[in-house]
Amino acid sequence: MNELKYLYFLAGLDGLGSVRIKRLIEKFGTAEKVFSASAKEIAEIENISDKSAYSIVSSFGGIRKFNGTFDSVLSKAEELGVKIIPITSEEYPELLKRIYDPPVMLYTRGNYDKEKLVNCIGIVGTRKPTDYGKRMSEMFAEELSSIGISVISGFARGIDTAAHKAVLRNKNSEAITAAVFGCGVDMIYPPENKKLYEEMIEKGLLISEYELSAFPDSVNFPKRNRIISGLSYGTIVIESDVDGGALITARTALDQSREVFAVPGYVTSKLSKGTNSLIKNGHAKLVENLDDVLVEISAKLQNVNVELNIISSQQMELEIELQGNEKLVYETFLKQSEPIHIDLISELSGLNISDSLVTLLNLEFKGCIEQLPGKRFKAKQFVKVS
Numbered sequence: 001m002n003e004l005k006y007l008y009f010l011a012g013l014d015g016l017g018s019v020r021i022k023r024l025i026e027k028f029g030t031a032e033k034v035f036s037a038s039a040k041e042i043a044e045i046e047n048i049s050d051k052s053a054y055s056i057v058s059s060f061g062g063i064r065k066f067n068g069t070f071d072s073v074l075s076k077a078e079e080l081g082v083k084i085i086p087i088t089s090e091e092y093p094e095l096l097k098r099i100y101d102p103p104v105m106l107y108t109r110g111n112y113d114k115e116k117l118v119n120c121i122g123i124v125g126t127r128k129p130t131d132y133g134k135r136m137s138e139m140f141a142e143e144l145s146s147i148g149i150s151v152i153s154g155f156a157r158g159i160d161t162a163a164h165k166a167v168l169r170n171k172n173s174e175a176i177t178a179a180v181f182g183c184g185v186d187m188i189y190p191p192e193n194k195k196l197y198e199e200m201i202e203k204g205l206l207i208s209e210y211e212l213s214a215f216p217d218s219v220n221f222p223k224r225n226r227i228i229s230g231l232s233y234g235t236i237v238i239e240s241d242v243d244g245g246a247l248i249t250a251r252t253a254l255d256q257s258r259e260v261f262a263v264p265g266y267v268t269s270k271l272s273k274g275t276n277s278l279i280k281n282g283h284a285k286l287v288e289n290l291d292d293v294l295v296e297i298s299a300k301l302q303n304v305n306v307e308l309n310i311i312s313s314q315q316m317e318l319e320i321e322l323q324g325n326e327k328l329v330y331e332t333f334l335k336q337s338e339p340i341h342i343d344l345i346s347e348l349s350g351l352n353i354s355d356s357l358v359t360l361l362n363l364e365f366k367g368c369i370e371q372l373p374g375k376r377f378k379a380k381q382f383v384k385v386s
Helices: 002-011 017-028 039-043 050-063 066-080 131-146 159-168 191-203 220-230 245-255 270-280 290-297 309-314 324-334 342-349 353-365
Strands: 082-086 105-110 120-125 150-153 177-180 205-208 234-238 259-263 318-320 369-372 376-379 383-385
Touching (some): 002 082, 002 105, 017 039, 050 066, 120 220, 131 234, 150 159, 220 245, 234 270
Parallel strands (some): 318 383
Antiparallel strands (some): 082 105
């Protein structure tokens, strides 16, 4: 409990933020040990100036007076059945911990089980969907949960709500649905989702980085989108205009090297402009069914039995012979779970950028790899190299 107290105190310091707190913990081991550090040691951390370091250290004296405040927070959390999970806890979701700026604390309400957050896909979209969009959200949510993949969304009106409800009413579900809030988990927003909120507490999970009773401020929602994508192997975008909030989630997923999927829509529909643009610009994979999603993430899933139609139609792996630079680049750098940037491939292989690009182009022509946005590359599944 001491660790949570010290972390909570750090989170309340002006100008520190989740990235700097993460770096402090990486350097000193725990939040509590940060309080034994000198200003000089703290100033060694990237983006913390000498002045900021001295300000941080000088604030440590307030930890004793903070005890009463912290006890009130714990008391309220216990009363509401809210669990507070610090980033230093073994219960903190592993996928979320890997992003650049993970929340230093998670407030959860409902059925928290870290194992249920191992295999997740996000579903996001417009607050005013068409019947088609709503059906697509329900279809993907139901089919994902039926094979043990949890569905993450944002509890907003429209696509989000349809996804949550589809999982909750799925009698064959082997997973949960989790809603990431842009306010405290004790706040019902939007208010018309009161019944859904109660069902989520009973059968699902509510998550927020914001303290209890935090108001649903509009600036909170774009920030919370990184948690939706951060908890997920990939995010499915269903109906969004070019300036829709769902596209913010798509961008955060790309920044986190996670998959982005988009359901195509009518070219004349405003609600399809965002999703169609993602597909057109190569920022998202067009998906029509569950197999289109699973073929990209199946190798990452843990303890999930996946049978893909694409596998049964191929029956065998595609065997390709590689030699020289092609074999070096493919086997050494690309056969890993996360996409890898061209600069890193060049650095590790010893090839210059020009030779690396030629090698990667040849691998792409041979069907061994695929290029992702941002000059990132990853190996295709079902390819056996000899």
